Amino acid sequence: MxxxxxxxxxxxxxxxxxxxxxxxxxxxxxxxxxxxxxxxxxxxxxxxxxxxxxxxxxxxxxxxxxxxxxxxxxxxxxxxxxxxxxxxxxxxxxxxxxxxxxxxxxxxxxxxxxxxxxxxxxxxxxxxxxxxxxxxxxxxxxxxxxxxxxxVPEGVELSGGACRPGDVVLVSGTLGDHGIAVMSQREGLAFSTTIESDAAPLNHLIAAVLTAAPRTRCFRDPTRGGLASTLNEFAAASNVEIEVDEDAVPVLPQVQAACEMLGYDPLQVANEGKMVAVVPADEADAALEAMRASRYGENAAIIGRVSELAPAARPRVLVRTPWGSTRILDMLVGEQLPRIC
Amino acid sequence: MxxxxxxxxxxxxxxxxxxxxxxxxxxxxxxxxxxxxxxxxxxxxxxxxxxxxxxxxxxxxxxxxxxxxxxxxxxxxxxxxxxxxxxxxxxxxxxxxxxxxxxxxxxxxxxxxxxxxxxxxxxxxxxxxxxxxxxxxxxxxxxxxxxxxxxVPEGVELSGGACRPGDVVLVSGTLGDHGIAVMSQREGLAFSTTIESDAAPLNHLIAAVLTAAPRTRCFRDPTRGGLASTLNEFAAASNVEIEVDEDAVPVLPQVQAACEMLGYDPLQVANEGKMVAVVPADEADAALEAMRASRYGENAAIIGRVSELAPAARPRVLVRTPWGSTRILDMLVGEQLPRIC
Incomplete structure (x- = not known):
């Protein structure tokens, strides 16, 4: 001015x-x-x-x-x-x-x-x-x-409460980039130059997935609270168990290193340009292909699946570690990083 | 909690x-x-x-x-x-x-x-x-x-740029209540007990006016900058002159007194529950009646009219004083009262 x-x-x-x-x-x-x-x-x-x-x-x-x-x-x-x-x-x-x-x-x-x-x-x-x-x-x-x-187009009814046993969980790319980029910038950490925020508009990616996998159950962008919050919300809303293969979750090596240094779980770190999708098993490959063909989706991966709750069990999210063990993935307790978005 | x-x-x-x-x-x-x-x-x-x-x-x-x-x-x-x-x-x-x-x-x-x-x-x-x-x-x-x-219902096309010479300006009630109520509360002034903010939802009042006066040109709520900003915006957008009868503008005596004490023009003070309407002359009485019959509109009044610009003149708002003289009503310069809304 x-x-x-x-x-x-x-x-x-x-x-x-x-x-x-x-x-x-x-x-x-x-x-x-x-x-x-x-x-x-x-x-x-x-x-x-x-x-x-x-x-x-x-x-x-x-x-x-x-x-x-x-x-x-x-x-x-x-x-x-x-x-x-x-x-x-x-x-x-x-x-x-x-x-x-x-x-x-x-x-x-x-x-x-x-x-x-x-x-x-x-x-x-x-x-x-x-x-x-x-x-x-x-x-x-x-x-x-x-x-x-x-x-909202006619017939489209997506909801976190629509996940069903057998469904497959996808993520559109590497996790934790935004949170670590902002944090490193804020704290002046040495690895800051190599990590960039993933902030991106994903509406075109979502449209492509919906065309390829029209029976998609739901999408959610794992921002504050990261993948952990998103999947716990899905599990609770759908009354199911969700299992994630830790090895399958794409995380940049420098983000992984920063998380280890800082004691963060990349599955709880905020993203601003990633999308989680839950789709029926028979549409998983099509959804993955559509993500990978979209801008911002080249590192998309299938990372887990939805299963039925055991009788009297409560909805939960499990992570299968590379060593074959499993741990419960909880929602973040307290505050990890204020003013991340 | x-x-x-x-x-x-x-x-x-x-x-x-x-x-x-x-x-x-x-x-x-x-x-x-x-x-x-x-x-x-x-x-x-x-x-x-x-x-x-x-x-x-x-x-x-x-x-x-x-x-x-x-x-x-x-x-x-x-x-x-x-x-x-x-x-x-x-x-x-x-x-x-x-x-x-x-x-x-x-x-x-x-x-x-x-x-x-x-x-x-x-x-x-x-x-x-x-x-x-x-x-x-x-x-x-x-x-x-x-x-x-x-x-937006079919056929409804309201705009501050739709005012035409001959149109009539209405206001749905007394001006300045909100600004003076907040200010007096903030400053702990003695008259504070008798002045209340007018904050109110006016969508039902607007609907009633539109039914009674379907050719209404525009509505605007005179918030920050008060009536002065609203009418200057209308005049500029419609390329017209607007004249207001100062005597016809409803102002509570205690608001008037506070404004005099503080050096404010009630026509520039913020409102949060008032509506300005511009309607064709032949629908003015119907609009006024509809306002007065509505909740929050009992003190509605016709306060002015729209007229053609003289050749080469610029859009402006004039106030005709009780003594027959006129003055130009400008938009507020600078800031009267930060954080009024």
Whole structure:
């Protein structure tokens, strides 16, 4: 913005300065037809399937810029991926900024440019937004909320509660990259240069899998809490046991090394560009092939299977280790790494 | 929540503590069928009109509890009202919390209860959500983002750019209540006991006006920047002049007195439960009657009219004073009152 180097309280006033911020920063970056009309809500076409999927995420990641991404790319990917897990055709995003007085305008421009680029990659449009500015100390720089909407095609009924004994579990690529990239950047660790965040929009990958494996039970992106949370949620919702072959789970060697050094389990570390899918056994190969043929899916793998609960047993997730033993994979207890996304 | 008195970092972990927070606080308060399914996006029915309206707002108001409302009621009303201004039937909300470590759980419960009650009043459902917890000092207590979606009925085309010379401007009630209520609470001013925020969901009022005055040009809720911003936006988008009769604008005497004391123009003070409408002259009486018959519209008034720009003149808003003179009503310059919503 030509006129201001930093964000000022007046940029959140609803008055002239806010209009200038909207015109020169947000409309410049996101200028969808719906935004340019300048009304308080974006009106947009939606295929009349009769059902929508909606999701939201707030992003508070620190640092704001990290190897492989930034808070803007995350803010688009996170919500696109969550909406896409329903099988919906993701169409529109809203975007709410909470800015700290004094935030560098150049950083805001860079974040908006990253959001616009990622939205274009995901074929979604930002059609409405909001900006609040709070006094110094009221927020740490910038937090972003996005919400997303898409139309759910007829007949598509995906749910974490739909897993059945015999189903197969796939993951679309290596686990733990995002968590370790952010953490290493934050702590200035030596291995930081070789690990990049995986932040990516996966709606096109999901669409490809659904075409190849139309009876897919569910998708979920293993973000906070990692694969462990996702599979435990599936097991509980479907009342089943899920077994994972530890050897089959793709993990980059440098991520594995970092996890060992830090005492983390890669299965509990956050990802921002990976998708877990559960599919019927007879569609597993087709799903795997579709993932591998998709951008961001080249390292996809079949990593486990769903089985029936023993009588009176509780839903759980087991990991079969390379040595043939099994351990229970629990959801994370406490907090591993605050502000990872 | 039985087990925790304050919000802890672990409540944002994606692990067990977060699951407990979601189950015991959010599902308890908002338990819509879409949320209870427990997937990453809410899937819900939407009438297949082929168009949606979407809007979003983040809420950072301080104090969080004030006469006439709280941040939770604001968070629902603000987004409901923005979506409704398109003429859409508002249906669903998303909700994203950013919580500070140490935030009292009782306050969170109270806020959620207020949101649930307001959502019920507005006939909308919260179908998806997100929670982030940041370390002490990373946010001031709690910030809430909501996004909303509704279906736009066929043939409805409302826009701030649709005002035409001869149209009439209405407002649904007294101006300035919210801004002065929050400000007086914040500053501990003596008149604080008699002024309450007007925070209210106005989608039912809008629907009533649209039925009575189907050729309504546009609605907008005059929040930050007040009536001044709303009318200047309309004038610029429609390339017209708008004239307001100062005498006709409803302002509570105690709000007027506070504004005089503080040097504010009530036409620039924020509202959270008022609607501005522009309608063709021949539908003005019907629109007014519909407003007055609606909850929250008993003090509605016709306050001005739209006229043609003189050749080469720029869009502007004029106020005709009780003494017959006119002054230009500009958008707010700078920031009047940070964190008003």
């Amino acid at each position: 030509a006129t201001d180097n930093t964000v000022l309280l007046g940029h959140g006033s609803g008055g002239q300065m806010m209009k200038r911020l909207i015109d020169e920063v947000f409309l410049e970056a996101f200028g969808s037809p719906e935004l340019l009309v300048g009304n308080d809500s974006g009106v947009a076409e939606l295929a009349p399937t009769g059902r929508i999927a909606m999701s939201t995420d707030s992003f508070v990641v620190t640092p704001r810029f990290f190897p492989g991404g930034d808070i803007g790319r995350l803010a688009v990917c996170g919500t696109v991926n969550d909406v896409a897990t329903s099988g919906a055709h993701v169409r529109y995003l809203s975007c709410g900024f909470i800015l700290e007085e004094g935030f560098p305008m150049d950083d805001l421009l860079r974040i908006c440019s990253s959001m616009a680029k990622t939205a274009e990659e995901a074929s979604v449009r930002i059609i409405t937004g909001d900006t609040k500015v709070v006094e110094r100390g009221g927020v740490d720089g910038v937090y972003i909320n996005t919400a997303g909407v898409g139309e | 039985a087990t925790d008195n304050t919000v802890l970092l672990g409540h944002g972990s994606g692990g067990q503590m977060m699951k407990r927070l979601i189950d015991e606080v959010f599902l308890e308060a908002f338990g819509s069928p879409e949320l209870l399914v427990g997937n990453d996006s809410g899937v819900a029915e939407l009438a297949p009109t082929g168009r949606i309206a979407m809007s979003t707002d983040s809420f950072v108001v301080t104090p969080r509890f004030f006469p006439g409302g709280d941040i939770g009621r604001l968070a629902v009303c603000g987004t409901v009202n923005d979506v409704a201004t398109s003429g859409a039937h508002v249906r669903y909300l998303s909700c994203g919390f950013i919580l500070e470590e140490g935030f009292p759980m009782d306050d969170l419960l109270r806020i959620c209860s207020s949101m649930a009650k307001t959502a019920e009043e507005a006939s909308v459902r919260i179908i998806t959500g997100d929670t982030k917890v940041v370390e002490r000092g990373g946010v001031d207590g709690v910030y809430i983002n909501t996004a909303g979606v509704g279906e």
